[in-house]
Amino acid sequence: MNRIMKAAAAAGGGFVACLVAGSTALAFAGGGVKSVTVDAARLFPMLGAYFNLPESDRSGFQLIYRFRLQGSDQPPPIKLFYLRGSDQTPVTVNAEGWIEQLPTREDIKARTRMLMQGPEGLKVMEDINVISTLPPRPQYAAAELSAGLDQVNRSAHRAAGLMSFVVPHFSKAIFVGAGSGTAVTPDGHAIPLPMSKDGPAFDPARLANARAIWLTHPPARVVYGTDKD
Numbered sequence: 001m002n003r004i005m006k007a008a009a010a011a012g013g014g015f016v017a018c019l020v021a022g023s024t025a026l027a028f029a030g031g032g033v034k035s036v037t038v039d040a041a042r043l044f045p046m047l048g049a050y051f052n053l054p055e056s057d058r059s060g061f062q063l064i065y066r067f068r069l070q071g072s073d074q075p076p077p078i079k080l081f082y083l084r085g086s087d088q089t090p091v092t093v094n095a096e097g098w099i100e101q102l103p104t105r106e107d108i109k110a111r112t113r114m115l116m117q118g119p120e121g122l123k124v125m126e127d128i129n130v131i132s133t134l135p136p137r138p139q140y141a142a143a144e145l146s147a148g149l150d151q152v153n154r155s156a157h158r159a160a161g162l163m164s165f166v167v168p169h170f171s172k173a174i175f176v177g178a179g180s181g182t183a184v185t186p187d188g189h190a191i192p193l194p195m196s197k198d199g200p201a202f203d204p205a206r207l208a209n210a211r212a213i214w215l216t217h218p219p220a221r222v223v224y225g226t227d228k229d
Contacts, residue, residue: 040114062130082103082114149172
């Protein structure tokens with residue numbers, strides 16, 4: 001746990017800690033251990049704090065989680081299951097490592113256990129993204145993207161309280177896999193969007209006169225990122 005993560009944890013952990021840390025390391029211990037059980041709230045940090053926000057404070061964003069091999073973007077050879085009573089329900093991990101069935105609010109409250117299975121010695125990283133609830137489409141209003149970013153920042157700082165200084169500022173919307181994009185001004189002028197490693201990105205502070213965002217094709221998702229993304 002790094003210094004910033006410790007500071008965030010002191011403020012209550014959860015939502016703030018993971019916004020700061022961005023990823024969590026997991027490992028399967030040696031000695032032939034290939035299965036571990038863990039609390040769903042621990043495996044998906046920040047999700048409980050997200051559920052605890054009023055719906056009006058989280059309507060424009062949600063959280064997604066991905067497992068990948070340490071030092072790589074490749075998904076790990078693991079299996080996940082929810083342990084609810086006598087039921088063992090498999091969890092789908094897609095080709096990129098993203099989890100497709102996250103715990104429910106009830107799972108977090110009930111401290112539902114999860115079973116993880118993987119090869120001995122496997123080291124796994126867990127990434128967390130904050131994404132927009134706007135559906136994938138080739139055009140967006142600049143105002144709706146700005147509103148989503150504002151909501152994320154307000155909610156993160158509200159959750160942090162006195163430790164709000166450790167919370168990163170979400171400054172841009174990244175259109176993952178959208179090809180290229182342009183910001184269109186009220187007079188019809190088109191300004192090419194800068195490219196991040198995942199796709200074109202819109203920063204409302206740098207393109208304050210933008211009215212709309214046009215993309216070559218709909219993104220896989222719209223991720224809210226910081227200046228470092």
